[in-house]
Amino acid sequence: MIHYTHPNRILVALDCIIFGFDGEELKLLLIKRNFDPERGKWSLMGGFLNEQEDLEAAAQRILYDLTGLTNNYLEQLQTFGAVKRDPVERTISVVYYALVNIQEQDINAIKAHNAYWINLAEKPDLIFDHNAMVEQALRQLRYKAALHAIGFELMPDKFTIPQLQKVYEVIYNTQLDRRNFSRKIMSTELLIDTGEKDTNSVTKKGKLYKLNTEKYQQYLTDYVSFFPELTLS
Amino acid sequence: MIHYTHPNRILVALDCIIFGFDGEELKLLLIKRNFDPERGKWSLMGGFLNEQEDLEAAAQRILYDLTGLTNNYLEQLQTFGAVKRDPVERTISVVYYALVNIQEQDINAIKAHNAYWINLAEKPDLIFDHNAMVEQALRQLRYKAALHAIGFELMPDKFTIPQLQKVYEVIYNTQLDRRNFSRKIMSTELLIDTGEKDTNSVTKKGKLYKLNTEKYQQYLTDYVSFFPELTLS
DNA sequence: CCAAAAGTGTTCTTGTTACACCCATGA
DNA sequence: TCATGGGTGTAACAAGAACACTTTTGG
Numbered sequence: 001m002i003h004y005t006h007p008n009r010i011l012v013a014l015d016c017i018i019f020g021f022d023g024e025e026l027k028l029l030l031i032k033r034n035f036d037p038e039r040g041k042w043s044l045m046g047g048f049l050n051e052q053e054d055l056e057a058a059a060q061r062i063l064y065d066l067t068g069l070t071n072n073y074l075e076q077l078q079t080f081g082a083v084k085r086d087p088v089e090r091t092i093s094v095v096y097y098a099l100v101n102i103q104e105q106d107i108n109a110i111k112a113h114n115a116y117w118i119n120l121a122e123k124p125d126l127i128f129d130h131n132a133m134v135e136q137a138l139r140q141l142r143y144k145a146a147l148h149a150i151g152f153e154l155m156p157d158k159f160t161i162p163q164l165q166k167v168y169e170v171i172y173n174t175q176l177d178r179r180n181f182s183r184k185i186m187s188t189e190l191l192i193d194t195g196e197k198d199t200n201s202v203t204k205k206g207k208l209y210k211l212n213t214e215k216y217q218q219y220l221t222d223y224v225s226f227f228p229e230l231t232l233s
Numbered sequence: 234m235i236h237y238t239h240p241n242r243i244l245v246a247l248d249c250i251i252f253g254f255d256g257e258e259l260k261l262l263l264i265k266r267n268f269d270p271e272r273g274k275w276s277l278m279g280g281f282l283n284e285q286e287d288l289e290a291a292a293q294r295i296l297y298d299l300t301g302l303t304n305n306y307l308e309q310l311q312t313f314g315a316v317k318r319d320p321v322e323r324t325i326s327v328v329y330y331a332l333v334n335i336q337e338q339d340i341n342a343i344k345a346h347n348a349y350w351i352n353l354a355e356k357p358d359l360i361f362d363h364n365a366m367v368e369q370a371l372r373q374l375r376y377k378a379a380l381h382a383i384g385f386e387l388m389p390d391k392f393t394i395p396q397l398q399k400v401y402e403v404i405y406n407t408q409l410d411r412r413n414f415s416r417k418i419m420s421t422e423l424l425i426d427t428g429e430k431d432t433n434s435v436t437k438k439g440k441l442y443k444l445n446t447e448k449y450q451q452y453l454t455d456y457v458s459f460f461p462e463l464t465l466s
Numbered sequence: 467c468c469a470a471a472a473g474t475g476t477t478c479t480t481g482t483t484a485c486a487c488c489c490a491t492g493a
Numbered sequence: 494t495c496a497t498g499g500g501t502g503t504a505a506c507a508a509g510a511a512c513a514c515t516t517t518t519g520g
Contacts, residue, residue: 002321002322003321003322004244004281004321004322004324006244006281008244008245008281008282008283008284009242009243009244009245010242010243010244010245010282010284011237011239011241011242011243012241012242012243012245012314012325048237048239048241049241049243049314049325050241051241051243051323052316053316054314054315054316055312055313055314055315055325056314056315058314076311076312078309079288079309079312079327080288081245081282081287081288081289081291081327082287082288083285083286083287088235088236088237089235089236089237090284090285091237092245092282092288092327094312094314094325146456160499161499161500162498162499177483177484177485178498178499178500179484179485179486179500179501179502180482180483180484182499182500182501183501183502184482201491201498201499202491202492202493202497202498203490203491203492203496203497203498203499204489204490204491204497204498204499204500205490205491205498205499206498206499206500207499207500223376223379225458225461228458228481228482229482229483393472394472394473395471395472410510410511410512411471411472411473412473412474412475412511412512412513413509413510413511415472415473415474416474416475417509434471434472434518435470435471435518435519435520436469436470436471436472436517436518436519437470437471437472437473437516437517437518437519438471438472438517438518439471439472439473440472440473461508461509462509462510467520468519468520469518469519469520470517470518470519471516471517471518472515472516472517472518473514473515473516473517474513474514474515474516475512475513475514475515476511476512476513477510477511477512478509478510478511478512479508479509479510479511480507480508480509480510481506481507481508481509482505482506482507482508483504483505483506483507484503484504484505484506485502485503485504485505486501486502486503487500487501487502488499488500488501488502489498489499489500489501490497490498490499490500491496491497491498491499492495492496492497493494493495493496
C-alpha cells in the first residue's frame, strides 16, 4: 500500500453530546467515568475512530453503544484540535451532537456505561475541553431550532402541542405565548391529529399529535424562520 | 510520554475553501496541481496537521502560505472522514472556509502555488471529495450571510452600497431591490460615510463607505435576520 | 440633453404580537 | 363548583415588499 510521506499520524477521537427532553427539562447524557484517565470525573461519551470505519459510522456506533438507539438526529458539530486538549496524548476530537427520544433508550446499556441524564442547568464540570463542546452544541441547537423544525426530534412519538412548546421554551430558556405558538405550529401542517388524548395530564387532556414525517423532510432541508420571537445568543 | 493503547493513529489533513469577490462574481481560489497525487487536476488548497500545531493554527498557516493573508474571516466547516475519501491513504480532512479581500492578496504567493481565482459558476471538477466540500461551504456561506453581516468580509476597505448589494446578489444568485437594500443596510449603522466617491464608476459616482468595525463586532455574535427576502437552499 | 447608475420616500401587504374568552377534567 | 391547563379568535402593530421620482455624471 502507498502512503504519504508526511510522518504525523494522529489519534482521532469522537465525542457525542446527547440531548434529551423528559417533558420538563433539557438533559444531557453524561458519563461518570469508572476508567482512566480522569477516573471518577464527568465526561461526554466518546471513543476512537477505527482504521476501517467512516467518521459518521463511528459516531453512530458510539451513540448506539451507549443508548441502544439508531436512527436519531445526529449531526457533526465541530472538530476540536488544540495540541494540549488531551493531556495523555495529542488527540483531535470530532464532536457530534444527537437529539434522542428519552423514552426509547436502552436503560441497561446506559447503566453499563455508568451514564446518567443530567439537567443541562445542573451540568457538572467536565473533563478536558468537554465544557466548551457542550457550550457550542447548545449554541448550535438554538441556531438550528430557530431555522428548522428539529424540536420534534426530542419528542416521543405522540405528543401534545403544550409539550412541544415546553421543548422550545427550555431550549431558549424563555416563555412563549401558548396561542401564538399553537397557531404557528399548526400552520406548518407538520402535525397529524391522532384522535387520542394525553391520559397523563391531570386537568383537561390535550390532543395527541404525531409528526407528519413527509412534511418534516421538507422542513429539515428548507429554511424556515421558525421563531422570530426568539433571540439567539 | 504516556500514550493511549488504541492503535489507530490516522493522517489528518486540512482543506481550505477560499471565497473572494471581484466586484462582479463570487470566486474560488483553486489549485492546478503540479504535484502528486492527481497531478494536473484541480483541487482545494490543503496540507497536513503537524504534531505540535493547533488545528486552527494549521488552517491559518495554509491560508497564509497560499495568499499571504492573515486576519481573514476563517471558520471551520466540517470534517470529512469517509474511509476511501483519499485513495492514497486513509486521511481525514478538517475543512475550513475563508472569506478574503481579493485586493489584498499576495500575487506571488498565489502564482508560486499555481493557484487561480475561478468563478464559482465555472468551477471545474475537483479531486477526491472536494466538490462536496465546496457545495457544503456555499450552503454554509448562504446560511451565515442570512443571519450575520459577513458580506463585508468580501469587500475592499472602501466600497459603495451597490457593490455590497452585488455581493449578496451573487451569494444568493438572486436580484435585490436597490431601495430596500440600501435602507436596510443603513439602518444597521454598520457603514460610515468616508466622504469620498467611487471614481471607478462611469456614471453617477456612489458614496464610498467603510465598515464601522465596532458595530460589526456586535453583529458577528448577535443574531440578525439580515435578509428574510432570501430563501436558503 | 440623454442614457445609466445612484440616492431617497411612500404605500400596501403580511406576519407577529398581545390579549380575552370558552372548554374539559378531576378533586 | 372551582382550580388548572388546553383550545380558539381578533385587533393592534411592526416589518417587509413593491413601486416612482429625482440627482449625478460622461458622452
